[in-house]
Amino acid sequence: MSVRKLAMILFRLSWIVFVAFVVAVFAGWDPGWALLMSPAVLGMLLVIVMGRLTSAKVKAADARSPVEVLAPVTGRWTALNSPADKVPSHGVHGYGQTYAIDIVAEPGPDSRPPFALLWPMARGNQGYPAFGTPVLAVADATVVHASDRQRDHLTRTSLPALAYLMLAESAVRDMAGPARIFGNHVILDLGDGTYAAYAHLKKGSLTVAVGDRVRAGQRIADCGNTGNSTEPHVHFQLMDGPDLDTARGVPFTWRGIGVPANGESFTPQDEASPAPSLD
Template sequence: MGTTFAIDFIPVDEDGRSAPWTWRAVAATERPETFVGFGTDVMAPAAGRIVVTHDGEDDHAARRSQLTLPAYMAGQPRRIRGGAGAIAGNHVVVAIGGNGPYVLVAHLRQGSVSVAVGDVVERGQVIGHCGNSGNSTQPHVHVQVTDSIDWPRAHGLPLAFQTAAGIELPGETQIIRSATTGGSP
């Protein structure tokens, strides 16, 4: 399965919150614009060639409240039938080599994809902005590495990070600091 080693990056503030805590977080949907990461730059995680772009999916309401999740889950079959755009939302795929591996960067903000198929990108180059499109309950960026872009047949590959300590595989719920806050992408 292509999502085997996928990672969701949820931008948080200094208190570890993705958005301010209000009554809407408990009982209603929230505007994606109220989230820390919404609209922030998303950079290419590796150098390569752009092989897929998709833009135009709406950024929908965020859902942190358990009360709002049943209605969201009821829409899951429709999203699955809608294909890659409905699941990944606005997204970009970078081919690291001639025949992969491939890095999918998904849930970008509508209208923010800034690269085109065939473009060559460098690691760290802005490719879009964090959004809440596709199969997403709050603004975040989904990243997965696969051996193919034939999504039903793709196999996930581990995603590692170059840090000051060397190559690292992140742990579950690990907070990764960006270069601007003292860490390294």
């Protein structure tokens, strides 16, 4: 087991024990017991901090040139949290997210519901054009992970809901590990030590399974709103391994598009038609 993997496991276990301790204290534990437990709690906090610092040091894969692949969608989309503007694009190197990008479908002006200050606090997903749109293989590849059993939750596109996500939900999901951060997700082995990850996929939308061979442009799932997500969107990244706990980010460029910047809209060219899985 690698040091990074062990650090992530200790980080999650420490958070779980610490949260359980805090809940027990607020539930009426004897203060004397709480005092006796304080050294242990301080030790837990130290492990949490060291685990977080260790995971934060997971850098991008060294000396890798951008890998050119097809875009994972068709139609008109807009980029958010793009590595064209900031690296690491999502503020962390962990989970191979150094060069990750988020994209939302925007077929026309005002096609997405606006961000709300107070009301509605949460919305369903059907009003978002990204929800249910096909997500495509970016290259010929082999499926090494595929999961789609998590439910699609309501949006977090109001001030109260976003505060809840940032202050509580994200921390709980981080404790549970990458599967709860990425939600339903697919990982493809593109060869030459490069892997593509797609996150926040729609429940029950997978068209592939582990071990399948896929063609570039083949539909592999649909866009959803699972995991640590504010609204239906596609989270895409390249990395140097299939394990999200230890993978390092790899830069990418989409053929004919490059890397769209934050707020930049783009329409992928139809360079590949969906194809059935290979035998």
